[in-house]
Amino acid sequence: MSNVFEFVAESRGQSGKSAARRARRAGNVPAVIYGGHGEPQMLLLNHNEVIKHLAHEAVYSHVLGVNIDGKTERVVLKGVQRHPAKFQVLHMDFLRVTMSEALKVHVPLHFVxxxxxxxxKKGGIVTHAMIDVEVSCLPAALPDYIEVDLGGLDIGESAHLSDIVLPAGVEIVALAQGSEHDHPVxxxxASKASKDDAA
Incomplete structure (x- = not known):
């Protein structure tokens, strides 16, 4: 089985809509790597391999390798464009990573x-306001997911961004912008059953 955190790509010489359409007809996904300390680079990835990789949640919040013609670039996945009606990935954006520089990435939230x-225990029902959160950290500190412990939550209460216990070296971007951004997660x-019990 191939490494889920490494994409194999080839350089794509041509850009533009017609070149992208030709690439898709050939079973490939057009992509671009940008940022860091290098020029943007156009790529082609195998569509079937991309689908297998994207089935793993950690791919969206992990430092990945993109092997381009035998040379590996360290990147994070910044965007995936999907076809609105077909099971098809149309385009992917990767951001270069420098291991000594902080990056901003959306990380999934796991509620426990x-x-x-x-x-x-009183029959309450949890509603989730967020499924992921944008964090800032060095690449080596990037978590696959962040756990949100709801054990102390009572009916009528909310858990906020500031209630999340973060791994060392990880900051929530919204909280760095001020307390007014301390949104509920x-x-x-109260469920209908718990309301009936209280009546």
Whole structure:
């Protein structure tokens, strides 16, 4: 099985819509690597391999390798354009990573202890306001996901960004912009059954 964190690509000489359409007809995905300390580079990736890679959640929040004609670039996945009706990836954007420089990446949130929480034991239902959060950190500190413990949440309460326990070296971008950006990530709502019990 191929390494899920390494994409194999080849250089794409031509750009433009017609060249991209030809690439897709041939079973490839047009892509670009940009940023860092290099010029943008146009790429082609095998569509079937891309689909296999994107099935893994960690690919979206992990430092990846893109092997281009035998040379590997360290990158993070910044964008995936999908066809609105077909099971097809149309384009991908990769951002170069310098291991000594902080980067901003969206990381998935994993919610734990919903059922055993204070409100969950009373029949409450959790609603999620966010499924991921943008963090800033050095590439080596980038987590695959961030856990949000809802164990102490009661009915009528919300967990906010500031309640999340972060790994060392990781900051939430929104919180660095001020306390007014301390948005809720999950709320415990009363279910119909729990309302009936309280009546």
């Amino acid at each position: 202890n919903e059922q055993t929480s204070v409100g969950g 999950a709320s415990m709502m």
